[in-house]
Amino acid sequence: MNPPSTQQDAAPGQTAAASLPEESTTASQPALQPHPVSSTIALLSLMADPEPFRFRWTSKLLANEASGPNARLRVRPRLTAVCWSGDIDAAGQISGKLVDNAARHGTPFHDGCVELRLTVLPDTDELHIEVDDADPAFPAFGTAIAAAPQQSGLWWVQHYGAHLSWKPKLDDDGNVIGKRVTAVVRPFDEGDRS
Secondary structure: OOOOOOOOOOOOOOOOOOOOOHHHOOOOOOOOOOOOOOOOOOOOOOOOOOOOOOEEEEEEEEOOOOHHHHHHHHHHHHHHHOOOOOOHHHHHHHHHHHHHHHHHHOOOOOOOEEEEEEEEOOOOOOEEEEEEEOOOOOOOHHHHHHOOOOOOHHHHHHHOOOEEEEEEEEOOOOOEEEEEEEEEEOOOOHHHHO
16 A cells, blocks of 8 residues: 655646655655656667577597588588578588598697587578597698598598688687687579579
C-alpha cells in the first residue's frame, strides 16, 4: 500500500511540492523546483558488427598416420552442412594433404596434435583452410611450392587450384609458437557448374 501523499494542489503558475513522507516536511523548507537542466536517456539496440566469416570450424587432430584421412572425413560433412558452393571433395583432399604434411614434416603441439581450421568468408564464399603446427619454420617454402614434385602433398594442393601461403603462428603476447599454412580455395563460378 502506498503512503498517503502530502502533495498539495498548486495554484495556477506554481509548481507543486514533491511528495515527501509527512515526518520530513517542515514549514521552513522551500518548495522543491524542477532542475533547469534535464536530459533523457534512450537505450537503443545497436546492430552487431557483421561477422568476418560465414562459417568457422576448428579441430585438433593427433599428428599420426591417420591425421590426413581424419581431416578429410571431418571436413566434408561440415562444408556440406553449411552449403559451401565450392568443390567439397577437393576441399577435403586439400585439408587432408595439409594436415598430413604438418603431421609428417612439422612438429605437433605439446598435446601431440596439429590444428585444422575452416573459414568461409561471407561475401566471396571463399574457403580458407588453415593448418597450425609447433614448428616455426618452413624452409624454402617458395622453392617447395614452385618445384613441388608430383604426388607430394603440396603438389596436390596446387593441383586442386588452392593458393598456398604460410606465416608464423603467434600467441596472445606476440611470441612465435609455430606456423600456419593456409590454402585459399575459391567457390565454383557460375560457368563451372554446367
